[in-house]
Every structure is written in structure tokens, then in C-alpha cells.
Amino acid sequence: MTTEAADPVGAVGAVAPAAEPGFLQRHGASIEYILIPGAALVGALAVFGIFVALFGKNPLDLYFYMYQGAFGTWFSWQNTLTRASPLILTALCTALPAQLGMVIIGGEGALLIGALSATSAALALQGAPPLVIQIAMVCGGVIGGGLWIMLSGGLRQYRGVNETISSLLLVYIALAILNHLVEGVMRDPASLNKPSTREIGAANMIGSIPGTDVHWGLVFGLIAAITAYILIYHTVFGFAARVAGGNIRAAKIVGLGVNKLILTICFLAGGAAGLAGMVEVAAVQGRTNANLAAGYGFTGILVAFLARQNPLAIIPVAILLGGISASGGLLQRRLGLPDASVLVLQGIIFVFVLASDALYGRVGFLKGKS
Amino acid sequence: MDFGRISRRHLLQGSAALSLGAAVGVRPAFAAETTIGFIYVGSRDDYGYNQAHAQGAAALKKIPGLKVVEEEKVPETDAVEKTIESMINLDSATLLFPTSFGYYNPHMIKMATKYPKLRFEHCGGLWTDKDPKNAGSYFGYIDEAQYISGIVAGYTSKSGKLGFVAAKPIPQVLRNINAFTLGARLANPKATTQVIFTGDWSMPVKEAEATNSLIDQGIDVLTCHVDGPKTMVENAARRGAMVCGYHCNQSALAPKAYLTGAEWNWEALYPKFVKMIAAGQEIPNFYRGGLKEEIVKVSPYGEAVSAEARKHADDIKAKLTAGNYVIFKGPITDNKGKTVIAAGTERGQQDPELEKMDYLVEGVIGATS
Amino acid sequence: MADGSIGLWTVPLAVFGGAIRVSTPFLFVSLGECITERSGRINLGLEGTLVMGAMSAYGISYLSGSPWLGVLAAGVTGALLGALHAGICSLPRVNDIAVGIALMLFGTGLAFYLGKPLIEPTAPRLPAIDFGWWSDIPQVRAALRINVMFLIGVALAPILYWAFRTTRWGLLIRTAGESSDAARAMGHSVLLIRLRATMVGGFLAGIGGSFLSLFYPGSWNEGLSSGQGITAVALVIFARWDPMLCLWASLAFGGAAALGPALQSVGVTSGYHLFNAAPYILTLAIMIITCSPKRTLTGAPAELSITR
Numbered sequence A: 001m002t003t004e005a006a007d008p009v010g011a012v013g014a015v016a017p018a019a020e021p022g023f024l025q026r027h028g029a030s031i032e033y034i035l036i037p038g039a040a041l042v043g044a045l046a047v048f049g050i051f052v053a054l055f056g057k058n059p060l061d062l063y064f065y066m067y068q069g070a071f072g073t074w075f076s077w078q079n080t081l082t083r084a085s086p087l088i089l090t091a092l093c094t095a096l097p098a099q100l101g102m103v104i105i106g107g108e109g110a111l112l113i114g115a116l117s118a119t120s121a122a123l124a125l126q127g128a129p130p131l132v133i134q135i136a137m138v139c140g141g142v143i144g145g146g147l148w149i150m151l152s153g154g155l156r157q158y159r160g161v162n163e164t165i166s167s168l169l170l171v172y173i174a175l176a177i178l179n180h181l182v183e184g185v186m187r188d189p190a191s192l193n194k195p196s197t198r199e200i201g202a203a204n205m206i207g208s209i210p211g212t213d214v215h216w217g218l219v220f221g222l223i224a225a226i227t228a229y230i231l232i233y234h235t236v237f238g239f240a241a242r243v244a245g246g247n248i249r250a251a252k253i254v255g256l257g258v259n260k261l262i263l264t265i266c267f268l269a270g271g272a273a274g275l276a277g278m279v280e281v282a283a284v285q286g287r288t289n290a291n292l293a294a295g296y297g298f299t300g301i302l303v304a305f306l307a308r309q310n311p312l313a314i315i316p317v318a319i320l321l322g323g324i325s326a327s328g329g330l331l332q333r334r335l336g337l338p339d340a341s342v343l344v345l346q347g348i349i350f351v352f353v354l355a356s357d358a359l360y361g362r363v364g365f366l367k368g369k370s
Numbered sequence B: 001m002d003f004g005r006i007s008r009r010h011l012l013q014g015s016a017a018l019s020l021g022a023a024v025g026v027r028p029a030f031a032a033e034t035t036i037g038f039i040y041v042g043s044r045d046d047y048g049y050n051q052a053h054a055q056g057a058a059a060l061k062k063i064p065g066l067k068v069v070e071e072e073k074v075p076e077t078d079a080v081e082k083t084i085e086s087m088i089n090l091d092s093a094t095l096l097f098p099t100s101f102g103y104y105n106p107h108m109i110k111m112a113t114k115y116p117k118l119r120f121e122h123c124g125g126l127w128t129d130k131d132p133k134n135a136g137s138y139f140g141y142i143d144e145a146q147y148i149s150g151i152v153a154g155y156t157s158k159s160g161k162l163g164f165v166a167a168k169p170i171p172q173v174l175r176n177i178n179a180f181t182l183g184a185r186l187a188n189p190k191a192t193t194q195v196i197f198t199g200d201w202s203m204p205v206k207e208a209e210a211t212n213s214l215i216d217q218g219i220d221v222l223t224c225h226v227d228g229p230k231t232m233v234e235n236a237a238r239r240g241a242m243v244c245g246y247h248c249n250q251s252a253l254a255p256k257a258y259l260t261g262a263e264w265n266w267e268a269l270y271p272k273f274v275k276m277i278a279a280g281q282e283i284p285n286f287y288r289g290g291l292k293e294e295i296v297k298v299s300p301y302g303e304a305v306s307a308e309a310r311k312h313a314d315d316i317k318a319k320l321t322a323g324n325y326v327i328f329k330g331p332i333t334d335n336k337g338k339t340v341i342a343a344g345t346e347r348g349q350q351d352p353e354l355e356k357m358d359y360l361v362e363g364v365i366g367a368t369s
Numbered sequence C: 001m002a003d004g005s006i007g008l009w010t011v012p013l014a015v016f017g018g019a020i021r022v023s024t025p026f027l028f029v030s031l032g033e034c035i036t037e038r039s040g041r042i043n044l045g046l047e048g049t050l051v052m053g054a055m056s057a058y059g060i061s062y063l064s065g066s067p068w069l070g071v072l073a074a075g076v077t078g079a080l081l082g083a084l085h086a087g088i089c090s091l092p093r094v095n096d097i098a099v100g101i102a103l104m105l106f107g108t109g110l111a112f113y114l115g116k117p118l119i120e121p122t123a124p125r126l127p128a129i130d131f132g133w134w135s136d137i138p139q140v141r142a143a144l145r146i147n148v149m150f151l152i153g154v155a156l157a158p159i160l161y162w163a164f165r166t167t168r169w170g171l172l173i174r175t176a177g178e179s180s181d182a183a184r185a186m187g188h189s190v191l192l193i194r195l196r197a198t199m200v201g202g203f204l205a206g207i208g209g210s211f212l213s214l215f216y217p218g219s220w221n222e223g224l225s226s227g228q229g230i231t232a233v234a235l236v237i238f239a240r241w242d243p244m245l246c247l248w249a250s251l252a253f254g255g256a257a258a259l260g261p262a263l264q265s266v267g268v269t270s271g272y273h274l275f276n277a278a279p280y281i282l283t284l285a286i287m288i289i290t291c292s293p294k295r296t297l298t299g300a301p302a303e304l305s306i307t308r
Helices: A015-018 A025-030 A030-054 A059-072 A074-099 A107-124 A130-157 A163-182 A218-232 A236-246 A249-255 A258-285 A296-306 A311-335 A340-360 B009-019 B049-061 B076-091 B101-114 B144-158 B171-187 B203-217 B232-239 B266-278 B306-321 B352-356 C007-038 C044-065 C067-089 C096-118 C138-143 C148-166 C168-178 C180-185 C190-213 C229-237 C243-265 C274-275 C278-291
Strands: B034-039 B066-071 B093-098 B119-122 B133-138 B161-166 B192-198 B222-224 B242-247 B258-264 B285-287 B296-298 B340-341 C128-130 C145-147
Touching: A030 A059, A030 A311, A030 A340, A030 C138, A059 A074, A059 A311, A059 B076, A074 A130, A074 A218, A074 A236, A074 A258, A074 A296, A074 A311, A074 B076, A107 A163, A107 A258, A107 A296, A130 A163, A130 A258, A130 A311, A130 C278, A163 C229, A163 C274, A163 C278, A218 A236, A218 A258, A218 A311, A249 C138, A258 A296, A258 C168, A296 A311, A296 A340, A296 C096, A311 A340, A311 B066, A311 B076, A311 C229, A340 C067, A340 C096, B034 B049, B034 B076, B034 B203, B049 B066, B049 B242, B049 B258, B049 B266, B066 B076, B066 B352, B076 B093, B076 B101, B093 B101, B093 B266, B101 B119, B101 B133, B133 B266, B144 B161, B144 B171, B144 B242, B144 B258, B144 B296, B161 B171, B161 B203, B171 B192, B171 B222, B171 B306, B171 B352, B192 B203, B192 B306, B203 B232, B203 C007, B203 C138, B203 C145, B203 C243, B222 B232, B222 B258, B232 B242, C007 C044, C007 C138, C007 C148, C007 C168, C007 C190, C007 C243, C044 C067, C044 C096, C044 C190, C044 C229, C067 C096, C067 C190, C145 C148, C148 C168, C148 C190, C148 C243, C168 C180, C168 C190, C180 C190, C190 C229, C229 C243, C229 C278, C243 C274, C243 C278, C274 C278
Parallel strands: B034 B066, B034 B093, B093 B119, B119 B133, B133 B285, B161 B192, B161 B222, B222 B242, B242 B258
Antiparallel strands: B258 B296, C128 C145
């Protein structure tokens, strides 16, 4: 691929709003942006209801338990938010490069490398005040994950290697590196049947938001998503990225350094996923081990596409998917549905939301680009 | 079976006994029926590890007054904490069985601390005095059954070369490999066990490749320690090798090639736990046992097992069941020539040193890292 | 060797045997995806198709007693999923990569959902043909026990290569992939061409799945694929949309997958996680060496979203 490859118009059709330069239009169309996905969601739930009805379950029970398990009680809300928080960060790993027309699907790898480097930072600084260690962990996570995705971006710009594939291959490689280190040089001899690194120490954990069981990772995610939104839509840098994403030639004419843009965006994207890894270590596991490869990176891709690569929209979509996975347990226990029903539902929702892309510009006054 | 007679009153007494260690005098509010939550790390029909637990849970479902709720494929992240809380908050579960090793620390410990009146029984963990008193860990000395498998394998193998497809070099797995090898060398002092680690608990293609590579090395009897032994059993049998099963009885998959196997017996243990609770006994926080305690069992011998092998295996099995046989008895050297258990030292099953095993005994071809 | 061991020869033999055993699903998926991508669409959902194919093949083989009926069912299931992909993608402004990810989830989820009762039963498997009759070495004979589907896959590669170049439909697919305007100008419906190409691609990927469950490793369970479908899609780009290169790439990938266990069996034990990742490291390395920023990938269909 040449640098021409950076011209993505079709690559990420879902970034239509990003490619629209008009500020007003974007706001004018906001009703459409709620109405259409909402209708798609209802459609998907209806189809899923029919699907479970085929297996002799009552769809009304299904909806009730889904609501109860995801949003029905304060506990359910906390369950949902806890599950949503890593997804916000990993979704950014796909959504940010999408502004440039790149399809990065390797957030899982950046998460693992981020977790490893955050843990290394914490272990290297043992004895320092917790705040210092926590800041070092954030830096470690962001830099580790950032460099990992930047590798994909760099390979694309300088070697012409397709970033979608390289980022995917790097997931498997990251997992192998993690397992290799965790079962080898970084292994805590006391971690018997679950090879792990040494613990970062209870005092260095970042803990929960007061009054809740939701860890601070949610706040990290919210800040990152809002910052990303401001960066993309309200700064010169973001404008340049969107121009480059829309048309590489135009970007060159206005003198944008496309290479620099791509590397920076990839670094930020990987940094977000790396931060998710850091949070998993500092708020949940307390160390690095193979448990970190729980698929948050892959679900993040889904979140990003459902949010049409808009950093702000990622927040509600992540909460929605967090809710689905939170309610999955209740579906298993009350309705006897297998765990895979969550996957089926996610797939159906995804299909509906994507198909509904065709409706934009036909309901409202926003004319979609062809 | 007199489970029918476990009345609500009995259960209340039992629950009071349960909470003794935590908050004396505070009785947890039991619903009309007691709810028990089971959490599996994989699919509960995996023909292996998780299915063995699900069979144990199924045994509980038959007991009146008990309600069993189950959730499968729960990852070893904060998802399991939320699943536990959800079972507590939404299903009023009062006894929880998180059945995967990785659930123990920090996840289950955290939940046990948060819900001190409820009982947590974890499979595989190593409970210590520092852990909450309302939590416990149980596990079976399945290496006893592997030892029997090893004896049978040692007699059956013509080449004296045995194979072991393993997931990861962790103590529980190494202990099985070592017990299998020690058993085999009882039958054939020259027997060797070649081990291949696949790197994870469920990797069918890697497991099949490992099986083929082992057989290419002239190995004619194989066993494994992965979550689902089906792949190894079927592929080995197709190439004419003999197999010893693991987790569940897989003889139906390869009736001619299946020699015997090391099986869990959770169907016996879980009702026993419930009985203990109902009778007001406290379940020890650190609960272990093998053939004697009926936590593990040995699959019935296949037709290819010789009379000599049966006799020797039955003899050792009887001694293990009686509780007067020690598998890890010095002198034992590892496969690098270092003495790991000195002559005269007997490491009985309860010995905590065995839970830290990080070596492969003489006769095993392979390395722990 | 008297004791039946072939020592270090295990490694090349295992790589050779692995190339044959492990490569078939890669081969079918990548050839199928090759057809789809040549028409100007990318279907990332073939991972889901592969898993769904594996499940339905096993199920039908179990119920009907005929593994070949299972293979057919897998193909039909794959074609249906392909039709779904093509149908959604033909709507305006719908992104084919995203639809692929959606169908990956949907296919995998559906296969797991429907496949729960199929994990335990044993279904009739596909037979193997013994090509090693000439050899006295059992290891060689074992490596040469080849399933006819591998041979079909190997034959399919040159046929496709030839068909893309010389047949009418090969030309049509390529035209749709290079320039949809040109195809329209010739009076053909681009959407229809792509629908067919995606369905054929799905058909082949489904058959690739049936190989997994009915021949090697030869049973249905949820860990069966472990990403082979998505890797095969990556292989197509790696193979520059050339069916013959898809064949070599699949063989190389299969061989590399056998490397880790084989090295351990001869005593190379350290770093087994890294050896197990060999296929991925190898692919990335070859891509880094062979790609160039100076020119567009030769053979890349111009309409393909991933290369534009």
C-alpha cells in the first residue's frame, strides 16, 4: 500500500459524522443519531425475543430479566458500570484511528502490553508512595499500549503493512509475550497454580469510587472519552486528523504531516487500551496474569463500531454492552439460556445497527455522502 | 439417602453453624429453600473439568429444599465478583461454589470478606489462616488416581514410553505428571513420560498436534491434563495408541483404547458438604482428600488392561483407599538429577510442600519452563 | 530405529504432517475469502462461518450418520451466512468490515448456542486415504493419512487461479473488484456479483469448518477454531489475493502451527509460548519484508475497502 492507502473514505463508512465538516449539520442530525440506533436496538431485541421463543422461552421474561440484570437495581447498575469501564477505553483504541480511516482491531494486545508495563513500573518502584506508583503505572500503561499500536501505525506508514492485520497478529504475539514472561522471569514463585507476576501491593491499588463498588477505571474511561471527543472535534489537531481521514490529498495540500498524525493517533489509541490494562491491574487483579486476556479488547471493537466511532457515543454504547453482559448471568440462571446467548444478542444488535446506517439522511435532513 | 428429611429447621441450624466463625449469634436469613450458586470458568458441557463440577451440582439438584443456580463461562476477572454478588443479591444464594482456581485470589476472597455471613467453597485454592473464615478451599488428590493410571500405563506400554499432554507447568499439573510417572515406573522401572505443554487449558489443535508428535516419538500410551480430554483421547485412539482419561470417564469415546482414567467424584462430595451443613458440622476450611475420602475415583479398567496390571493397580488402590500408602516417598530425584525428596522422607498427601511442586521427577522428559 | 523412535526427524516430519493436517481449514477459508475479496468486498465474518460450519457439520453428521452430508450442511450454512453479509452490505453506506465483525460474533454465538448438546456425542468422521502405504515407518504413514478434502483444496487453488484469469465469471468478479463502474457499464449488477462471490466464499469457509470438526482435530467443542478463520482472512491479504499463494501460505501456516509441540517432543522446551506464536510472528515478519510503502499491493482489488 502507498500512502494513498490512508485515504479511507469507504474503509470506515461509519465515521460519516467525522467526515462532515459542517458543525451545525452534526448537531442538527442529533435526533437522527438517537432515533435510528434506538429503533435498531428495538428491532434487534424483537428478533432475539423470537429466537429465544423458538427454544420455548417467554420473550417477556427475557426482557424483564435483561432489564433487571442490567439496570433493575442499584446493584445491577454497578455491575453494568463495572463491566462498561474497560470497554470505553478499549473502544477508543478502534475509534481514534478510525478518524484517520484506519481499522485497528488490536486493542486486546495493547491492553495486555499496557498491563505488563504498568505492573513492571509498579514493581520497579516498590516502596515509593502510592501516588507516585499509581502515576507511574498510568504512564507505563499508556506508553506500553501506545507504542504497541504505534507499531501497527508505523508499519503501515513506513512499510505498507495493512494495519488491521498487523494489529490482530500483534494480539497473539502480545499474549505469547505475556504468558512467556508471567511463567518465566516475571513469575512470582508464590503464585502456584495461576502463574502471575508479584503483586503490586494493596496500598497501591486505585480502589473504588466512594459509595459504590465501581472502580476508578470508569472515571478514567469517561475522562479519556471526553478528552478524545474534544481532541477530535474541537482542536486543530483533530481537524487535521479528520481532514486527513477524509482526503489524504487535501491533507497534503494544507501541509499536514500525515505520518506524524498517524503515529500520534495510534499512540493515543493504544494508550487508551493500555490504560484499560493498567486499570485491570491496579483496580481488579493486583498483578498481571493470563486472566487479563478476557476479551475486553475485542468487545471494544464492537463498541467503537456501534458508536459510529464517536468518542462521546462510546460511553452510552459501552454501558449498553456492559448491561447486556451483566444481565447474561441472570438469563443463564433464570431462563436456562446458555452463555452464548449474549454473543448471539450482541451479533444481532450489531447487524441491526449497521444495517440502519442505510437510513441516515432519509429520516432527517442530513444528506449522507455517497 | 435421607436428604428428604433435611428440614428447614435443620438447614437453619446448619447455617448458624456455618456463620459461627464469623459472627456468632447472627443468623443469616434463609429463604424457604436454600440456594446454592455454582460458577464455572468454561462451558459446563466440556466433557472435562467443568462438566465434572456440573455433574456434582446436578447431584445437589435432586435434594429437596435445595435450589441450584449455575453460571458458565465466567472469566477470572471482576466478572466473577459480580456474578457472585448477583447470585447473592438477586437469587439469595447463601452457599457459593466458584470452581476455578483463578477465582480464589483476589476475587472470591474479596467477596467472602464483604459477605461474612455467607459460605464460600472454592475448588483448588489454598486456604490459609489469613483468609476469611467463611471461605474454604477443597480439592481432590487426583494424583492418586493418576498414579493408578500410571501403573496401568506402565504395564500396557510396549515401548516403555508414555506421553502426557499438559496445559501449563503449574504445581497441580506437575504433580499429576509426576504421580503418573512414578506409578508407571512401579510397573516398568525404565518407563519414561514425555510431556508437551500446550500453553492453555483449551487448545484443541495444539492438543491434537501434541498427541501426534508424541506418538511419532514412539509413545504408545497417553494421558493429559487439559480442560477437555476428548481431542487427545480420540486422536490418540485413531493412531492406535492407548489412553488414560482425565476429569470424567471418556471410555465411550474410544472403548478399545481406553485403559483407565483419573476422575473427579464431585457427585459424592457436594451432597456430603450439604449434609455436613445440615447436620450442623463445620466444613474444614482446608478440605482435601483422595481415593479414601471418595473425592476422586478411577475409571473401570478397559479390556486391554492385563490381569497382572489389574492386580498390581488394585493392590495399590486398596492401600491408597485404606490410607496407608505414600506416593511421594524419598528418595526421589528430579529429571536433572537433583534430590527433591530425601531418602527417608515421606511426603503424605496433606504435605503442603507437594502443593508447591515445581519439578519433574526422574523419568519425565520435559522441562518446567 | 528399533524402538520406533525417529528422534530429531520428528520435527521436519511433524511440520510436514502439520502442514497437511492443520492447513486445510486455512486453505478453504482463504480461497473462499479470495473470491469474495476479488469481487471488492471483505468478509471478516468467516471466523463465525468457520465455527458455524464446524458445528453444523458435526451436528448433521451425528444426526444423519453421513459425514459427507455434514460437509454439505456446513457449506450451505456458510453460504447462508455469506448471503446475510452480502445482503446487509448491499444497503447504502454500510461498512463491510463492521458487518464482518458483527457476523463473526453472531456466527460464533449461534454455533455455541446450538452446539451445546453436540460436545459429548461422537459423530461419524470423514475417512482418510492412506498415501503412506509405500513406507515402513509408521510416522511417515501417519503423516500421509490424508483426507480427500485437503486434496480438493489443493486442486481448487490452481483451478481458481486459472478461473480468475480465463473464465467469464472470473473476469466478472475481477471487474467488480477493480471498478464497479466498469462492471455496471458492462451491464452487470455489481451487488449481484458480490452476493454470489460472498456466498461462494462462505460456502468454502463452512466446508473448512467441517474439516475441523469431522477430521482434524475431529470433534466439536467451543475452543475448536481459536481464531483460525480470522487468521485465514489475514492470509489472503498476505497472499496478495492470489489463490496459489493462498495455498503456499496456508501450508506454511499449518506447518508453523505444528512447530511448537514438535520442538517440545524432541526436548526444546524453553519459550514454548513463543514457539506457539510462531505462525503469527512469521506472518508479520513476512509482511514486513515483502510489503512496500512505495507501491500499492500488487493484485489488490481497487474496490476493496481495506486497501483503499
